[in-house]
Amino acid sequence: MKKSKSLFTRICQSFLKRFFTNTLFPYFLFFRTSKNFKRKINSEKQSNKFSNILDKINQYEYKITSQNNEDGIIEFIFSKIPNNKYFVEIGFEYYEFNSLNLIKSGWEGKLIDTSLEDSLALEKNLKRNFPNSKVKIITTKVDKKNINDLLLQEDSNKKIDFFSLDIDSYDYWILEKMNLSKVSVLCCEYNHWLGREKKLTIAYDENFEFLDNGIWGASLAALVDLLKKKNFSLIAVESSGTNAFFVKNDLAKNFEVLTPEKSFKSVGRFYDQNKKKEIFQNIKKNYHKLIEL
Numbered sequence: 001m002k003k004s005k006s007l008f009t010r011i012c013q014s015f016l017k018r019f020f021t022n023t024l025f026p027y028f029l030f031f032r033t034s035k036n037f038k039r040k041i042n043s044e045k046q047s048n049k050f051s052n053i054l055d056k057i058n059q060y061e062y063k064i065t066s067q068n069n070e071d072g073i074i075e076f077i078f079s080k081i082p083n084n085k086y087f088v089e090i091g092f093e094y095y096e097f098n099s100l101n102l103i104k105s106g107w108e109g110k111l112i113d114t115s116l117e118d119s120l121a122l123e124k125n126l127k128r129n130f131p132n133s134k135v136k137i138i139t140t141k142v143d144k145k146n147i148n149d150l151l152l153q154e155d156s157n158k159k160i161d162f163f164s165l166d167i168d169s170y171d172y173w174i175l176e177k178m179n180l181s182k183v184s185v186l187c188c189e190y191n192h193w194l195g196r197e198k199k200l201t202i203a204y205d206e207n208f209e210f211l212d213n214g215i216w217g218a219s220l221a222a223l224v225d226l227l228k229k230k231n232f233s234l235i236a237v238e239s240s241g242t243n244a245f246f247v248k249n250d251l252a253k254n255f256e257v258l259t260p261e262k263s264f265k266s267v268g269r270f271y272d273q274n275k276k277k278e279i280f281q282n283i284k285k286n287y288h289k290l291i292e293l
Contacts, residue, residue, distance in 0.1 A: 053239075053265055054239060055236070055237065055256070055258060055262075055263050056256060057073060057076065057235065057236045057255070057256065058073075058236070058238075058239045060072045060073060060075070060076035061073055061238065061239055064100075064101045065096050065097070065100035065101045065104075066096060066097070066098050066100070066101065067093075067096055067097070067098070067242065067243075068238055068239075068240040068242050068243070069238055069239060069240065070098050070187065070238055070243055071098075071101045073236050073238060073245055074098065074101070074102070074162065074185075074187075075101075077185055077235070077236070077245065077247070077255075078161070078162075078185075080254040080255065081184065081185075081247070081251050081254055083161035083162075083184065084158075084159055084161055085102070085105075085106060085107040085108065085161065086107065086108055086109050086158055086159065086160060086161050086162075087099045087102055087107055087108075087109035087110070087160065087161060087162040087163070087164070088109055088110045088111075088112070088151060088160050088162075088163050088164075089109070089110075089111050089112070089162075089163070089164040089165075090112045090113070090142050090164065090165050090166070090167060090174075091112075091113055091164075091165065091166035091167045091168070092111055092113050092118070092122070092166075093118065094115075094117075094118040094119075094121040094122040094125075097111075097164070098162075098164040098166075098187055098243075099111070099162065099164060102162065103126070103130055103133050103135055104130065107162075108133070108134035108135060109134075109135055109136075109162075110135070110136045110137075110138065110150075111135060111136070111137045111138070112137075112138045112139075112140065112142060112150060113137075113138075113139065114139065114140070114141045115139070116139045119137045119138075119139040122137060123137050138150065141206070142167060142174060143174075143206050144173060144174065144177040144204065147174050147177055147178055148177070148178060148179050151178070151179070151182075158182070159182050159184065160182050160183045160184065161184050161185060162184070162185045162187070163180075163183045163185070163186045163187070164186075164187040164188075165186070165187070165188045165189070166188070166189045166243075168189070168210040168216050168217060169202065169205075169208040169210060169216060169217065170201075170202060170203075170204045170205065170206075170208060171188055171189065171217050171218060171223075172201040172202075172217070172218035172222060172223065172226060173201070173204040175188065175223070175226055175227065175230075176226060180227075180230050180232070183248070184247065184248055184251060185245065185246070185247050185248075185251075186227065186232060186245070186246045186247075187243050187244070187245050187246075188223055188243065188244055188246075189217060189242055189243050189244075190217060190218060190219060190220040190223055190242075190243070190244050191214070191216055191217035191218060191219055192220070192241045192242070192264075192265070192266040192267050192268060193214040193266075193268065193279055193280070193283060194214075194218070194219035194220075194222075194283075194290075195219060195221075195264075196219075196220065196221065196260055196261055196264030197221055197260075197261060198219055198221060198222075198292065199219060199221045199222040199225050199292065199293040200218065200219045200221075200222055200290045200291065200292055200293070201217070201218035201219070201222050201290065201291050201293065202215060202216060202217065202218070202289060202290060202291070203289065203291055212279075213279060213282045213283075213286075214279040214280065214282050214283040215282065215283060215286050215289055215290065219260075220237070220244055220260040220264055221260040221261075222293050223244060224244075224246075224259075224260045225293065226293075227246050231248060231249045232246040232247065232248060232249065233246060233247055233248075233249055233252040233255075233257045234246055234257065234258045234259070234260065234263070235247050235252065235255040235256065235257060235258060236255075236258070237258065237263045237264065237265050238265075239265060240265070240267055240270075241264075241265035241266040241267040241268070241269075242267060
């Protein structure tokens with residue numbers, strides 16, 4: 001999830017990013033991908049209060065280079081199903097994303113993002129840390145017109161074992177347009193502020209800019225309903241309340257199939273009460289910008 005930032009913040013972060021990329025990132029990446037580094041489920045998850053919202057699959061969570069604890073879920077999923085070690089990920093931060101640990105494990109694939117700065121930083125450091133990796137980095141904006149061409153570009157016969165989508169905007173409409181016939185496992189961020197029951201999404205708008213105000217992306221229920229029509233089943237909702245994982249129906253027998261009503265989780269529990277109140281008020285005020293499916 002990329003947050004909208006002020007000009008001053010962007011300038012400071014740009015300077016720090018260049019310093020981090022050229023000086024510290026190689027050591028950071030080596031440390032993060034070493035087998036000795038594995039951030040297990042945090043202590044909060046051991047409490048009875050928190051454990052009530054966990055599913056069985058959440059016990060396998062850990063973080064190495066993913067945004068939250070997705071690394072553990074990904075490893076568990078692919079311990080249960082065959083794969084050819086090929087991924088496609090749309091939307092990434094150059095220092096952490098869902099497929100980075102897969103690259104370390106010898107996977108090849110394709111990374112797509114709008115940020116040229118992030119793409120160049122990642123390309124440089126992948127060459128330095130994983131010189132034999134076969135990863136193509138594409139800098140472009142994904143939309144309904146180009147999504148299927150991007151997936152098929154140069155590898156139309158390849159099966160996509162793992163597909164990850166995180167663009168904080170019209171994710172629903174990209175998935176609706178996508179040909180998912182060659183995808184086995186799919187990970188997508190959902191908007192936890194929209195609750196567990198209603199099927200909601202923002203309208204398709206290629207000029208949409210993400211703000212942490214509750215009006216972005218799609219609800220978990222909307223994504224589950226859409227992907228059910230495309231023969232996918234929900235098998236995991238990462239415990240922070242950020243990403244949901246789906247598998248093709250013919251692979252679902254290897255997992256417990258979940259429902260959005262039971263397995264919904266929200267990042268909102270980490271926000272203070274004033275911020276939560278502000279976001280819910282904004283959703284109420286701008287509810288007309290959402291589409292009920």
